[in-house]
Amino acid sequence: MYYIGVDLGGTNIAIGIVDEKYKIIRKGSVPTRPERGVDAILDDMAALSYRLLGETGLTLDDISWIGVAAPGTANRDTGVLEYANNIPFLNYPLSERMSSLMGGKTVYIENDANAAAKAEAIAGVGAGYPYFIMITLGTGLGGGIIINGQVYSGFNFAGGELGHMVIEEGGRPCTCGRHGCWEAYSSATGLSKITTDHIVKAREEGTPTIMEDMIGGDLSRVSARTAFTAMKNGDRVGQEVVDEYIKYLASGIVNIINIFQPNVLAIGGGICNEGDYLLKPLFDRIWKETYTKEGTPRTEVTIAKLGNDAGIIGAAVLGL
Ligand SMILES: [Zn+2]
Known part of the structure; x- marks a missing residue:
């Protein structure tokens, strides 16, 4: 199985397909352009995810879940991005919206610094x-x-x-x-x-x-x-x-x-x-x-x- 990881930043949205050994097998990025609003950003996140799946010959069936790391306060329990720095998310139901764009897959969210720490804890120097x-x-x-x-x-x-x-x-x-x-x-x-x-x-x-x-x-x-x-x-x-x-x-x-x-x-x-x-x-x-x-x-x-x-x-x- 594989996972989709979305690094949502104020400047760029970087997305990768990650395998069970925590290696990125394919990645890409698009500009965030936060001024166009949150729904357009979500549409781009989904579009890039599907493009990467296509380029790797995978389908949603090969994906266990999708994770999104965002700057700000991310409520892990509700999937609501309560606040984000430099991106106009305010109490936005990010997990629910992204899931509906991605065939109902489970979508987890987390603050970006916490997510980076979890990456190092699991796949890096903290393993x-x-x-x-x-x-x-x-x-x-x-x-x-x-x-x-x-x-x-x-x-x-x-x-x-x-x-x-x-x-x-x-x-x-x-x-x-x-x-x-x-x-x-x-x-x-x-x-x-x-x-x-x-x-x-x-x-x-x-x-x-x-x-x-x-x-x-x-x-x-x-x-x-x-x-x-x-x-x-x-x-x-x-x-x-x-x-x-x-x-x-x-x-x-x-x-x-x-x-x-x-x-x-x-x-x-x-x-x-x-x-x-x-x-x-x-x-x-x-x-x-x-x-x-x-x-x-x-x-x-x-x-x-x-x-x-x-x-x-x-x-x-x-x-x-
Ligand atoms: Zn301070």
């Missing part, structure tokens, strides 16, 4: 462990808590928002309305903001930094890579940015480890491409600060391995 947590460092900071293969998200499906714990009271403003959330520091967006602040400060103090040349003096060209690249070239300001970023990232990870003590904590997102430049100082800080002492088995902190496919695979395994 075989009962307690698994994943954080994804992207535009925001997504979190997923998996216990015995199942998503933990509280009684109302809105839990597991690890990025919205405050690590700096009264700190940077967050998209959620609070100040000092972990996401505002440790997401890719947060890293860009820390970088921008340090460049501005260097200007004021007359401290030279190669980051000025890298961005051509234009602060809007700062990215999550700017400071790491500068640091690798021996830039002192770049090094300060990376140190500060790792301090906040480690602080949040240590909080999570101290609360949950998962077998494995996986980190996903483009920043992981920095490899040991990120991980070595991060691990040094984490093990200095965690509550567990010598001799106690420690959480394995590692890089997630499914990359961009985690959304599709996570959606596909929602019925497990």
Whole structure:
């Protein structure tokens, strides 16, 4: 049997047909274009699913179920997408609508960060462990808590928002309305903001930094890579940015480890491409600060391995 996994994002709808070994045998994507409304988006999700079935020579009879991962609050019990970021879903009966377009197949829904975590827990670096947590460092900071293969998200499906714990009271403003959330520091967006602040400060103090040349003096060209690249070239300001970023990232990870003590904590997102430049100082800080002492088995902190496919695979395994 096979599963259909739908990764519904604000920009693209990515869909894959996944086999029982959790391999994507065929995938495709179409633009979401959220402004055209939810029904048109659902029609495209169904049309692409049928196209992929046709291309693989499969029919709906070969499909066990369909899973949909969406940004926002997804009620697993009712199949209602209660709210979504950047897509105009509000209390939308997504499972029911998609099922009616797909020959009555069962349709599961889940928050996208939770689905990505479930993918890694079942088919990635968390496979075989009962307690698994994943954080994804992207535009925001997504979190997923998996216990015995199942998503933990509280009684109302809105839990597991690890990025919205405050690590700096009264700190940077967050998209959620609070100040000092972990996401505002440790997401890719947060890293860009820390970088921008340090460049501005260097200007004021007359401290030279190669980051000025890298961005051509234009602060809007700062990215999550700017400071790491500068640091690798021996830039002192770049090094300060990376140190500060790792301090906040480690602080949040240590909080999570101290609360949950998962077998494995996986980190996903483009920043992981920095490899040991990120991980070595991060691990040094984490093990200095965690509550567990010598001799106690420690959480394995590692890089997630499914990359961009985690959304599709996570959606596909929602019925497990
Ligand atoms: Zn927040």
